[in-house]
Amino acid sequence: MADSVLDALGDPTRRKILETLRRGGPSSVAGLAERVPVSRPAISQHLKVLGGAGLVSYESQGTRNIYQVDRAGLSDLRTWLDQFWDDALDAFAEHVRRVEGSPAARVGSTGMKERRA
Amino acid sequence: MADSVLDALGDPTRRKILETLRRGGPSSVAGLAERVPVSRPAISQHLKVLGGAGLVSYESQGTRNIYQVDRAGLSDLRTWLDQFWDDALDAFAEHVRRVEGSPAARVGSTGMKERRA
DNA sequence: GAGTTCGGTTAGTGGCAGCTTACGGTTCGT
DNA sequence: ACGAACCGTAAGCTGCCACTAACCGAACTC
Numbered sequence: 001m002a003d004s005v006l007d008a009l010g011d012p013t014r015r016k017i018l019e020t021l022r023r024g025g026p027s028s029v030a031g032l033a034e035r036v037p038v039s040r041p042a043i044s045q046h047l048k049v050l051g052g053a054g055l056v057s058y059e060s061q062g063t064r065n066i067y068q069v070d071r072a073g074l075s076d077l078r079t080w081l082d083q084f085w086d087d088a089l090d091a092f093a094e095h096v097r098r099v100e101g102s103p104a105a106r107v108g109s110t111g112m113k114e115r116r117a
Numbered sequence: 118m119a120d121s122v123l124d125a126l127g128d129p130t131r132r133k134i135l136e137t138l139r140r141g142g143p144s145s146v147a148g149l150a151e152r153v154p155v156s157r158p159a160i161s162q163h164l165k166v167l168g169g170a171g172l173v174s175y176e177s178q179g180t181r182n183i184y185q186v187d188r189a190g191l192s193d194l195r196t197w198l199d200q201f202w203d204d205a206l207d208a209f210a211e212h213v214r215r216v217e218g219s220p221a222a223r224v225g226s227t228g229m230k231e232r233r234a
Numbered sequence: 235g236a237g238t239t240c241g242g243t244t245a246g247t248g249g250c251a252g253c254t255t256a257c258g259g260t261t262c263g264t
Numbered sequence: 265a266c267g268a269a270c271c272g273t274a275a276g277c278t279g280c281c282a283c284t285a286a287c288c289g290a291a292c293t294c
Binding site: 158 | 284290291
């Protein structure tokens with residue numbers, strides 16, 4: 001469901017554009033091109049992707065298009081995240097239930113390797 | 118902060134691996150290679166990225182490494198998302214305040230283009 | 235100890251995504 | 265009506281990333 005959002009947020013430049021819009025408020029394409037170290041067409045292409053994901057929307061003012069952050073995409077991401085979170089808990093619980101025919105297996109003290117290698 | 122998480126989730130295959138772990142519970146590398154249409158080394162490489170982002174962790178059982186979803190990365194993403202959401206609201210409010218020296222500008226009825234083009 | 239299974243790493247390749255340059259369309263100003 | 269400003273799109277190139285094939289080490293089995 002949130003595939004397009006994650007695809008869009010996967011690129012650092014697009015994140016920078018979004019961050020610029022978040023901090024500076026709505027902006028024109030040329031205005032973004034001044035703040036993000038990339039050409040104007042590149043900005044335009046990225047905005048297309050971000051728009052497709054529902055992360056930005058725009059308003060035409062004469063010849064310029066004013067873009068701003070759209071919370072719709074963020075909302076989609078939040079929904080996906082919450083669902084994934086809950087389901088991961090359920091799956092883990094079921095896994096424990098499945099393995100724990102032998103109640104010897106404990107949970108808290110395994111040799112589980114930690115992240116941030 | 119959540120850059121590594123978003124980079125990791127930016128790839129469809131990695132999302133598929135995560136999804137497989139979420140639905141099926143903990144699994145070995147070879148087990149994942151059977152369920153995801155990609156070679157075993159590719160799985161291993163993706164797991165490395167996912168691990169670096171705190172999205173999976175693993176436990177060594179003899180010669181096999183059992184991977185499972187780690188909520189740490191999801192937590193990072195949630196934090197980033199919530200912060201972005203709130204700040205976007207603030208930025209928007211400030212933008213309205215900045216423009217609205219002329220109280221003619223209305224908010225609800227602009228010609229704002231919608232998403233999902 | 236030999237054989238097997240499992241997994242991480244390396245080397246090498248192909249395809250795609252992001253960037254720039256160039257062009258065309260639209261709108262505003264004079 | 266002409267020029268300028270702004271933007272989107274097309275074309276083309278380059279670099280990176282995902283993938284496979286091959287190799288090597290580690291651990292369990294007999």
